[in-house]
Amino acid sequence: MAADQRIASYSDFLKALLSDRERVFEEVVEGVGLGSKLRYALLTIVLPSGFFGLVAGAYSGPAQALSAGIKLPFLFFATFAVCFPAFFVVQVLVGSRLRLLQVVVLVFGALALTSVLLAAFVPITAFFLITGANYYFQHLLNIAIAGVAGLFGMYALHEGLSVVCEKRGVYPRKALTIMRAWALLFAFVGIQLAWSLRPFLGDRNEPFRVFGSYQGNFYAAIIYAVNKLLQGEEKPAAPPGKQDTIPRFRGFVIPPIDTAVDSMHRRKRP
Template sequence: MPANSPGLLIIERILRDRGSIWQQIVEERDLNRLTVQMLASSAIALAIYGAVLGFFNGPLMALTSAIKLPLLFLVTLAICLPTLYLFNLVFGARLSVKQAVSLVMVAITVTAMLAVAFAPIALFFLITADDYGFFKLLNVAILALSAIVGLRFLTGGMQVLHAHGLLTPAKTEPEPALVAAPSPAVEEKEPAVVGAPAANGDGAAAPAAVPATTPPPPVLVARPGPDGRVWDPAVGRYVLARRPVGVATERPASMTLLYIWILLFGFVGTQLAWTLRPFFGNPDSPFALFREIEGNFYAEIIRTIANL
């Protein structure tokens, strides 16, 4: 799918041709437009899913949930993104702010689109099963599953950036130059004269000696530049050097901290969701834009499971 697809179709490009998305982020090419497309798509999808959640209480709750659910994801991103960016800077990664935002927005877009894909299922149980506790647990499970898949896209994107050397400190090397690789050692022998007979043990002439093999010419090897690029004679320019497939490489600290950041993102998101509640709205309670802050998200889930 071309890079200039309409914003609402960006999810197709992410799912069908994610390699081009990663390459665009690596090259830092037209990231403003890409980020706006993902932001619009995820906001609309989360608003639709939020409306389904709120319909359990009524149209007014559906409207407020349609506003609060996109706000939940965007505020969580705003809180946690500086931590991810600074983590990478501390350990020498060369990610820009635009690249970090684009990577996280890919994860949020996938999460939002998967959630809206589950919206018909949630709506079906809303109509056929009038059980507030079950409906709440069902949608928490849907959002959790969607978030897990979305975060897998985030880790996949970070691994691609690691393969391009953007998560490792920049190497200070001389300017790119072509250097001669050492030729393989050749065992020195006395030069053999073609056609010169030599006597063997019984006095008969031995076969003529074969001239020694000429050593191969030196091979020109491109030395990587300071930014990790190497000269590609096929295209006549410097390109990003890729690591050979199958070569074991040490995982950088940035990747380890990414998993810590994902846990942090999850804790911040769930606590913010608890602060912004209600999203579902208990039909036995009157409409309220916000509830009093008491307890926590995890205790409420355990209590709901126990009451089923």
């Protein structure tokens, strides 16, 4: 590969990631600019995925938007931290000659592509947000977008490892089967972590919370949302209840302080 064709800037990295991924994979295998590619991939994971979370969370207000914008990039890194050690060790055991940093860059490159695809769907999410799509539709739409983006990201990783296997001979073909199984594991771990970090979309009728306390699981929630959407139901509005006069700070109840009159009228203990 000619020196003038090397990926030398962040814009080069993005262009290659979208339209010339084989170039990225070959440079990673050659060990060219691994540190810079890792920085570019990390930046690409944080910014686009954070932007998608920001727009999706805007359904419930600014606080939820900010929360989702932070939690979505964290979800990528947390899932990577849980799944990557087993993936790398198994790859070494089956004969991979890729170094640790090379595999890290390849996986983060796939996650960066996933993040870019999420950002590409932001106009669709924003359109339905502005036009007043109901809660269940927004919920399912964002899950579908995340699923499509994740699928393309894992496909890119598989494609990259295939190139390494065929052209460089440093990655055994049987390891590709393990990679497919690992991609499923990555998806299941990501789903479970996302369920633990919920809500991302939030509920307009409830006070803002960083983490929810819902019952059930992700799959039951999907079935429930589909049923509600097919029935044409929307989230019920919060009922006008009695005004709470007890002072609160972010959900923490501050007990009222006894006055002198209260103390005089309180029954004395025997």
